[in-house]
Amino acid sequence: MAPWALLSPGVLVRTGHTVLTWGITLVLFLHDTGEPGTPDPLRQWEEQGELLLPLTFLFLVLGSLLLYLAVSLMDPGYTPQPPPVLPNSTPCPQQPLRARHCRDCRRCVRRYDHHCPWMENCVGERNHPLFVAYLALQLAVLLWGLHLAWSGLHFFQPWGVWLRSSGLLFATFLLLFLFSLVVGLLLASHLYLVASNTTTWEFISSHRIAYLRQRPGNPFDHGLTRNLAHFFCGWPLRSWDILRAEEVEEGGSSQDI
Numbered sequence: 001m002a003p004w005a006l007l008s009p010g011v012l013v014r015t016g017h018t019v020l021t022w023g024i025t026l027v028l029f030l031h032d033t034g035e036p037g038t039p040d041p042l043r044q045w046e047e048q049g050e051l052l053l054p055l056t057f058l059f060l061v062l063g064s065l066l067l068y069l070a071v072s073l074m075d076p077g078y079t080p081q082p083p084p085v086l087p088n089s090t091p092c093p094q095q096p097l098r099a100r101h102c103r104d105c106r107r108c109v110r111r112y113d114h115h116c117p118w119m120e121n122c123v124g125e126r127n128h129p130l131f132v133a134y135l136a137l138q139l140a141v142l143l144w145g146l147h148l149a150w151s152g153l154h155f156f157q158p159w160g161v162w163l164r165s166s167g168l169l170f171a172t173f174l175l176l177f178l179f180s181l182v183v184g185l186l187l188a189s190h191l192y193l194v195a196s197n198t199t200t201w202e203f204i205s206s207h208r209i210a211y212l213r214q215r216p217g218n219p220f221d222h223g224l225t226r227n228l229a230h231f232f233c234g235w236p237l238r239s240w241d242i243l244r245a246e247e248v249e250e251g252g253s254s255q256d257i
Contacts, residue, residue, distance in 0.1 A: 068138075
């Protein structure tokens, strides 16, 4: 591996996420988040031999980190690489329905949802279910951490004393609150999209996509139960080839403009 590959955006982003995750976890474990002079609940449970909750919290943190790495490193659903094309031709001349060319990854992704800069990877057909699972687990960890951080903020202390004893914990609380808000909104939006069997790209740019702009509704929506079963369990739905045939008859194209 070339030395500069270690400084690629993907490596830097994933390293930053890992360091931030364990850094916040250490603050929550080591800071006094109970009454002044007493250990925080996690360490208190550990000292009393009650290891279930501290270990559960650690396993949730580790699980969320492993899911993050899985989503960010796995193939999101790349289409086979086409042969070299001319400079002015389309990047994916035989692009499957619901696929889109990602300029950041320089590949076409099946059932393209979006390119996530925090993952430094696309979210597509293969990793979208894991992405939703990651958001759900990450939100649970963040909310638990937010509760632990809030329990240690004793505002009745003098300002100088409070800043020295709780400044780091307060900064951690603000980070956790911000991350909880962002992840919660992302999870809610993706659950809505999954429930209607659509993607972020299709939802935002339906007026630009040929197979959607000529239709009054979402042709992929088969009802809540079937959409969820298809997304999480892979249950078959109506073949997209039928929609492709209808599109060809209408003289359309699956390429977005």
